Amino acid sequence: MEASRRDFMQYVVGAFGAVAAVGAAYPILKSLGPNAAAALQSKVDYDVSQLKPMDVRVTSWKGFPVFVMMLPTPFNWNGPERNNKYKNHNRDILGNHNVYAIIGKCTHLGCIPLWKPDGDSAMNPSNVPVFHCPCHGSIYTPWGDNISGPAPLPLGVPPQTLNGNKLEIGTPGFVKKFWNPYA
């Protein structure tokens, strides 16, 4: 039996009804999402001209605490590596750069690690600069690779680019993809 005029009208009205429903839902759902101010939070510029080597500064990106680091050139680091899937994961991404940003949130249970530029007695050798998380004792390299303690993954690395004296966190550049171990 071929479709009647009534069927045609029902389909057309139904299709327009679906469009209307989407049209009504779209602004409602968008209004619940991040606004212009929140979008500003997703791109943070940090002026690195005042940093000295071995400095760590804390800022914020997308709600995460961020460590902006400056390492001296050349930088020899002879701490241990952890022999697992993520061995040197962050060092491979960031090792060639002396100014970079990593996310300062421990991948174990979320505390903010402490920067120990003169080493930590819990480590062997105990004079290499590391991050030491005070909550449960996880230890990270200056690039955020986890080498000791309960932390399962390296610290997060936001997309970032160095633009003259500005480290633009959130803009892809020498780090293109957001390494997010917290999701």
Place this chain on the structure above:
Amino acid sequence: MGLAKFIEERTHLSQIFQEQMVDYKVPKNLTFPYAFGVLAIIAFTVQIVSGMILLMYYKPYDTLAFDSAALFIWKVIPYGWLFRSIHAAGANFFLAVVYLHMFTGIYYNAYKKPRELVWIMGFIIYFLLLLTALTGYVLPWGQLSYWATEVTVEIPGAVPGVIGETISLLMRGGYTLGNIAIGRFFALHVLILPLILLGVVSIHLFLVRAAGISNPDGKPYDKKKEGVPFHPYVTLKEGAVAMFYLALFFFFVFFYMKEFLPATNWEPANPLQTPAEIAPEWYLKGYYAIFRSIPNKFIGFVTFNLVLALILLLPWLDFSPIRSARRRPLFFAMYIVFIFAGSALTIVGTLQATPEVAKVGLFFTALLFLFFISLPIISFIELGYAKAKGEVDYAKGGEQ
């Protein structure tokens, strides 16, 4: 579809739909104004949904209210401007639709037996809706919001002595419009009045179904032989009217908000400076014009409340057995006078309060009362006419 069958076996929805929407018959000759009721429901829903979004971000505190609406919602929240525009325009459209719905009911005499309760419920909805609009208007805390509400709260003060002062004091919660007033107006506008409105609207709809929908000719008809099923005739007709309404409404929302978001209200409220022209919104201007036209404030207060009472008492003022202005030329003439006087009073309310304007307002107030006074007289005449023609059975109710 499996899901449809699952729900059907447990709720028998299609049977309920069949009994309530398809087997339910309505007169064939329902006109376009009969759709204003459904438009009122749509306008109500639009206000509730847009209000829910605004409620997430509005702050009911005097130092925060204006910025939360004019800055935070209007500029920061994505599409916040859209929801504020919808809510502001929607309030005006809702009241316009309700007025048209009331005037339709008056024209077709849909307040007569057996629909007196429908009319009473409808009046309660109208009154609560005016209160909802009033309590909502103060919330953005602009100059107009503050001062129009200040004027409105002062009006019950026209009752002489302690009673008037106490009413104004209780409305404000103090001697000035401030945080206490914002707090209670906010609670009334957002929850208390809408909940009561939902209840009264439900009762109103039930009573319409229980008493049966009126018909434009006011003549008895045999439901089974001459009725058409509600679905699809009325559902599709009202659906089409709803489309036109929404198109018109959203045209204003996107392209012409100037009248609904007036410039004076974009200034934060200043309790020490009244703007040049202060008056309630258009839906109250008629009553405001009546109030201003009468030199004695108390008598003016009583007069415009008397108009409200007379609207409520229409089923008993107009006791003629003949229904619908279509078949009552005398009533139709007075109906025109009523509409004309009401519109003229609304326009008079926009004018400056000079003695000449007050005289004009008094004239139209008299015309308005003439409508109500004429109703029993016309009913008496028509009762005699109907008795002579042997048509008095209508008065006993029956299929109408």
